[in-house]
Structure formats: C-alpha cells, structure tokens
Amino acid sequence: MNYMDQLNEASEFILKKLAEKNFSRPKTLVVLGSGLGPYADTFQDSLKLEFNSIPHYKSPSVSGHSGELVFTKIGNETVVFQKGRLHYYEGHTDHEINFPIRSLKLAGVENLLLTNASGSLNPNYAPGDLVCINDHINFCGRNPLHGKNIEIGPRFPDMTEIYFKPFREILSDIATQKNITLHHGTYFHVAGPSYETPAEIRMFRNLGGDMVGMSTVPEAIGAKHAGLNIAGIACITNFGAGLIDQKLDHEDVKHEANKAMEKFTTLVSAFIERLHA
Numbered sequence: 001m002n003y004m005d006q007l008n009e010a011s012e013f014i015l016k017k018l019a020e021k022n023f024s025r026p027k028t029l030v031v032l033g034s035g036l037g038p039y040a041d042t043f044q045d046s047l048k049l050e051f052n053s054i055p056h057y058k059s060p061s062v063s064g065h066s067g068e069l070v071f072t073k074i075g076n077e078t079v080v081f082q083k084g085r086l087h088y089y090e091g092h093t094d095h096e097i098n099f100p101i102r103s104l105k106l107a108g109v110e111n112l113l114l115t116n117a118s119g120s121l122n123p124n125y126a127p128g129d130l131v132c133i134n135d136h137i138n139f140c141g142r143n144p145l146h147g148k149n150i151e152i153g154p155r156f157p158d159m160t161e162i163y164f165k166p167f168r169e170i171l172s173d174i175a176t177q178k179n180i181t182l183h184h185g186t187y188f189h190v191a192g193p194s195y196e197t198p199a200e201i202r203m204f205r206n207l208g209g210d211m212v213g214m215s216t217v218p219e220a221i222g223a224k225h226a227g228l229n230i231a232g233i234a235c236i237t238n239f240g241a242g243l244i245d246q247k248l249d250h251e252d253v254k255h256e257a258n259k260a261m262e263k264f265t266t267l268v269s270a271f272i273e274r275l276h277a
C-alpha cells in the first residue's frame, strides 16, 4: 500500500472512532513535547487512541513520549493532543515522523501547535521560560520532504512564514493578559541524540539560534507543506552545553518541562479557546 493510501486509511479509522463517540472532526492538533504529555490527561471527557491501535502509526521509544492521541472538546471544536512524537534519532524516517500530522490533516485538522523541550542558546532565556518559536534553522542535514512529493502539498513549499504570524500575536497577547513571560526566538534544529558540545553551542548561537532541540522542525516543514497554520512553543529546560557549569541529562530535561507545566497549560488552553471562540 502506498503512503497516501496508508494516510487515508489511518484518517478514516480515526474519523470512525470519533463518530462513535459523537466527536466532530478535529480542527486543531497540539503536539506535546518531552515532559509536557501529562497535560493531555487533565480532560474529563476525552477519547484516547493509542498509536499502536491506529493503522500504520509507529510507536515512539523514548521515555517521556507515550504515543497516544487524546481528543477532547475545547470551545466549539474538537482538539487532538498528540502525546509523544517520533524522532529521527530513534531510527524513524521523516515520513513516519509526519504520519500522525498528515493523517490528522486528512481528518480535518487546520491548525497545529508544536511544543517541545529545548536547550537555551540565549543567556536571557533561562530554564523554565517559554519561548514562542518565530522561525527556525534546519541544521539536521536533511529535508523531511526529500523524495517523491507527497500529494498533500506542493513540490516546493514556501517557508517564509512557517510559524503563522497571527498565531504568534495571539500567543503574545495571551501571555501579556495572563502575566506569563513569553520570549520570542529562532529554534535551531539538530538531529541528536547526543547533546551538543560547548563549541557547537557557541556556533549555533553565532548562527542566530535562541534555543536548540531535536524535534519540531521536521514536523513544521511537513505541516507547512500540507497547508496547516502553525504555532510553536519551546519550553526551556536547560542552558546549552558549556553556557553554565552543568552536565546535561534527559531526566533533568523532563523534570524542568514538568515544572513549567502550569504556565504552559494556561497559555496553551487560552490559545486554543481563542482559536475556537
């Protein structure tokens, strides 16, 4: 079965499950990054689909990423939370990484909020801070659209405004209203899984990055190609290697992301409510 047929099969499966529970087609997708997944467990009335129950979905292998879609109603629309994501460093292809987003686009999704845990390259952005992703630098050495074009979008998609400006403005507006510090910055994408050396961190900063991480960019490019409106929020979990005298550890990354959960939840909930008002 070709990739497009697999996407259609997954999408039809999801729509059938939603119809059984009287949920409308999902309008907005939120991808929850490392340590941010527990947010999706706070909803009373939800439908949960494990990745391994959906045709052609691959399951993630990293701790902190369980692999589940959680559907709930916010405002007048259905929202879907993707708990856990696939990464290239796990051995997944870019088409596998983008499979959930593309299948959900076919199921009706128009808006995408990508979230992640990031290392800071900017001395003013500290662990626990949230950063609205304004733009990115794809430094992972590949383009996720490589190969035969997936007929869900054009061969040469424009990336001038990959993170939708009206969404960035809404996020800023909400942050001001709710008294949450929200920085803005450029996300620097590396393949991982090793963390960076201090020399690499200095280089990435000099090249214009504000935060560094191992996700988000393959999905943002895939989603822009598919015509979605995208917003991104990075949760700073650590300073990049060598910026302070501390070694990096994935457990600390998850712990810091969890600590930022309250303001993260406030910002994300208000954002979705605004989109669905």
Ligand code: HPA
Binding pocket: 117, 118, 119, 120, 195, 196, 212, 213, 214, 237, 238, 239, 240, 241, 248, 253
């Ligand atoms: N580097 C790369 N990815 C990350 C980091 C980091 O310092 N922190 C969280 N994800």
